[in-house]
Amino acid sequence: MKFSENWLRQHVKTNATRDELAATLTAIGLEVEGIEALGGSLDKxxxxxxxxxxxxxxxxxxxxxxxxxxxxxxxxxxxxxxxxxxxxxxxxxxxxxxxxxxxxxxxxxxxxxxxxxxxxxxxxxxxxxxxxxxxxxxxxxxxxxxxxxxxxPDASIELKLTPNRADCFSVRGIAYDVAAACGSEVTAFDATPMPALNDRELAVELDAGAKVPRFVGRVIEGVNARATTPVWMSERLRRSGVRPISFLVDVTQYVMLELGQPMHAFDCDTLTSPIVVRPARAGEQAKLLDGRTVTVDEDFLVVTDSQGGRAARAVALGGIMGGYDTRVTDATRNVFLEAAHWIPSAIIGRGRKLGLHTDAGHRFERGVDPELPRQAIEVATRLIVEVAGGSPGPVTEAVLPEHLSRPAPIQLRRDRLARVLGTTVADAEVGRILRALGLEVEDVENGWMATPSTRRFDLAIEEDLIEEIARIHGYDAIPKTLPGGATRLTVPSETWVDEADVRRQLAARDYLEAVNYAFIDADLLAHWRAQADAVALSNPLSAELGVMRTRLLPGLVAALARNLARQQTRVRLFEIGKSFAADAGNAPRETLRLAGAACGDAFGERWDAKGRTVDFHDLKGDLESVAALAGAELEYRASAEAWGHPGRSADVYRDGVRIGWIGQLHPRLQRQLDLDADVLAWELDLEPLLQRRVPRAAALSKYPSVRRDLAFVVADAVSWAAVADTVRAAAGPALKELRLFDRYRGQGVENGFKSLAMGLILQDESRTLTDRDVEAAVAQVEAAMERSHGARIRA
Incomplete structure (x- = not known):
């Protein structure tokens, strides 16, 4: 919000210097971003x-x-x-x-x-x-x-306002805060109704329910549209960052800056009664003041007249911008002034959809006092008649009172105020601050009962009033007090791995942590074929951030691609974050996930060894190092994920439950993403990896172990995981460890088969195993392998 210092001082009398005024504004939460002194040395x-x-x-x-x-x-x-x-x-x-x-x-x-x-x-x-x-x-x-x-002299002051202080998007709104902070009062403001001098009016109908509960209009006949904007008005507009255009337009801008109520002036002779406010129709078009013709949908609101049929033509885009065909020009003689109350939810994001950012939309998105429209009409009417002449008609007001919010009284307890602030504020000071801010205050036994004005719709609960007292009384006046009481220490659970440990482990294995937006481009998800259950945003930051991510990998690989495009040939990234999935009738499901991606050399440039490209087993080792923090054993089974390379990717299981995926990206996907290098990645649900079993001490067996090495010839399609499951089940509890030490294809093994050589380590806790025990176990393994996989002992 930008405004003229002299204009503000007209609304609130204060002896504070310019620097003191700026310091006061910042101290009460209206941060001053810049001050431009004007006309300080114009003598002679x-x-x-x-x-x-x-x-x-x-x-x-x-x-x-x-x-x-x-x-x-x-x-x-x-x-x-x-x-x-x-x-x-x-x-x-x-x-x-x-x-x-x-x-x-x-x-x-x-x-x-x-x-x-x-x-x-x-x-x-x-x-x-x-x-x-x-x-x-x-x-x-x-x-x-x-x-x-x-x-x-004067100064142009620019404030950085927080979204909850929509009431300060006007000079008069700022004046209330300055008056409260400086111990002054806001000057009286003349908004006396202008008498009607003719009976011309346009009927107004509201067909948008709670979205537009009030619409005020007035016809002014015989206006001189060529009248020059008074220099005092044009200078105030300039110093507020608004360039004067023509008097009728300047008046609406001036009233908006002074009171905070956006307005619009129509050429009345281009309108056909009645004026109807309604939701737009799908595919409806409107030509706006900037000359663009836009196509809107049912989410937009439009102001229409009845040219070509009742409510047939859109003459303005509600709360955003007026129409081109009904604008005021130098030839305008009769003006229709409009001031309406549009609720924030009906305006938020609408302008952004069309690539528009207007002062009116900016204010309505944050909220405007619902009682301002009539006051704004009266002020604008007086200015127009005084400068450009004309004969005003009666004010036409359409209102849906059941949809107008009414501020409710808020109780502020004296002891609660003192407890939260840690200090006592005098009762007289509390009452003064609340009344200076425009609240109606009644003293009650244990404090105050305060009713906010309609412009302060951000005040709803007791804590809001406490905040107002704190910022106006002065944060520097609140003593610094150390918190009392003992601090309760919590002991980390042995059954849970800290996320920080996961981050440290991956950083130790040469990964860099990435942080990506939880929003993502829907087209990117479509490339990954991961768009199922995607949650669309109703008010996205941009078209490229239109949906919530269903996986971490699309964003992580996009970050990897940006690094590759900047000549980084070896990239290793990981991310911990949430993915989101739609859940019919409920809030989106959130899942904490861990993802990693790598490409380029496995170890970087080295003088003592020949380099090689990172492969599946490198990433598998990285992943298992994380799983080792929780003592977890992971299983890998062939995957059918759309983004995975056939034959070079696997689903990851823990305790028989699928928790994620690991492998190389599909060549088709790599081409779509313009990746010049092969990318390997993994993504898993993080919580199953963090669950750690509490170690239990056990005595080592005092009896010797026995090892038997076996080599089986099995079909290529049989995985080691399936073989290991069969061997463990057949050998029974005596099998303490199973080691695969060789896989062979070639001479002596027919095509389509492979030889898997493994070591079985057998041991009993209560006795020494005999040769008969061992041979029996080996025989059970051989029989099970033949029965389950058609395997035979390699000769």
Whole structure:
């Protein structure tokens, strides 16, 4: 929010200096982002009028001007501005004036005397426009000090407002906070109703229910649309960051900045009664003030008239922007003023869908006082009639009172206030602060009963009032108090691995942690074929962040791709975060997941060994090092995930339950993602990996172990996991360890088969195993392998 300091001081009287005012605003939560001082040194700068302008005899781009500065005799001024012309009223720096670092002196320019300098807005420090002389209204008093005429010195102050302080998107709203902080009062404001001088009106109908509970309009006939915006108004607009356009438009902008109520002015002669406010129809089009024609859907609200049938034509996009065909122009004679209350949920995100950001939409998204529309209409009517003439008709108001929010009284307890703040604030000070902020306050036995004004819809509970007292009383006035009581220590559970340990383990294995948005592009999910159950956002930050992620890998691999595109050939990333899935009728399901991705060399450049590319087993080792933190044993089974490479990816299981996936990305997916290198990755549910069994001490067997090595020939399609399950089940409890030490294909083994050589380590806790015991176990294994997998002992 940007505004003029002098304008604010008109609404609240305070003796605070500019610096003190800025410090006060920041201290009460209205952070001052910048202050631009205006017209601080304009002594001897006056309003002047050019009487004649002749070409300089020695310079094509200079003119010799005769200027009336109110001194009696005209002054001769040499000027190079392209807009210098007879009849122009502009600022003149007299001899002796200080303009920036330049002191104006009488001088000869190319042999012609010049007794002063005609100035641009930039030279005076009033604007960035240096294209020509600052053009003043033709009726500006010649000879008057420019500072006095323009209301200078002044300052343009810009605030950084938090979203909950929508009431401060107006000069008068800020004035209430300043009055409370400075011990002053907000000055009275004249919003006396203007009497109707004719009976012309446009009927208004509300067909949008609670989304638009109030709409106020008024016809003003016989307006001079060519009237010049008064200099005091145009200067306040400029200093608030708004460039004046035309008087009728400037009035609506001025009222919005002063009161906080967005308005719109229609050319009444282009409208057909009745005016209807309704939801837009799917595919409906509207041509807006900026000349664009937009297509909207049922989420938008439109203001329509009855040209071509009742409610047939959209003449404005509700709460965002007016229409092109019904705009006011210099030819406008009859004006229809509109001020409505649009609830935030009906406006939020609508402008962003169309690539629009307007002052009106910005305010309505955050909330506007529902009682302001009629007041704004009256103020705007008075300004128009005073400057542009005209005959106002009666005010037309359509209202749905059952949908207008009414502030409820809030109890503020004295002891609760003292307990939260850690200090006591005098009762008189509490009452003063609340009343200065515009609340109706009633003293009760144990504190106060305060009813907020309709503009402070952010106040709803007792804590809100405590916050108001704290910020206005001053955070620096609240003593620093150490918390009392003993701190309860918690002991980490032995059955749970800390996430920090997982991060440290992966960092130790040369991974870097990535943090990605939980929002993602729906098209990217489609490439991964992971769009099922995706949760669409109703108000996304951008089109590329339109849905919640269903997996971590799409975002993580995108980060890896960005690194590859920047000449990083070896990339290893991991991420811990949540994925989201739609759940019909319920909030989205959230799952904490762990993902990793790697490409490039397995170990980086080394002088002592030949490099090799990272492969499946490297990532498998990294993953199992994480699982080892919880003492977990992982199983791997062939995967059918769409994004995985056939034959180079696996589903990961713990205790027979699938917890994730590991492998190489499918070549098709890598092409779609423009990845030049093979990428290997894994993603798992994290919680199953964090569950740790408590170790139990057990005595080592004092009896010797026995090892038997077996080599089975099995079909290529039989996995080691299936073989290991069969061997363990057949050997029974005596099998303490099973080791695969060789896999062979080649001479002596027929095509389509492989040889798996394994070591069986057998041991009993209560006795020494005999040869008969061992041979029996081996025989059971051989029989089970033949029965389950058609395996035979390799000769």
């Amino acid at each position: 700068v006056v309003v002047a009028k050019i009487l004649s302008a002749e070409k300089h005899p020695e310079a094509d781009r200079l003119q010799v001007c005769s200027v009336d500065a109110g001194t009696g005799a005209p002054l001769q001024i040499v000027c190079g501005a392209p807009n210098a012309r007879p009849g122009l009223v502009a600022p003149l720096a007299m001899v002796g004036a200080q303009i920036g670092e330049l002191t104006i002196k009488a001088a000869k320019l190319r042999g012609v005397e010049s007794n002063g300098m005609l100035c641009s807005a930039k030279e005076l420090g009033l604007d960035a426009d240096a294209s020509g002389l600052l053009e003043l209204p033709a009726d500006a008093p010649v000879g008057a000090p420019l500072a006095e005429y323009l209301g200078l």
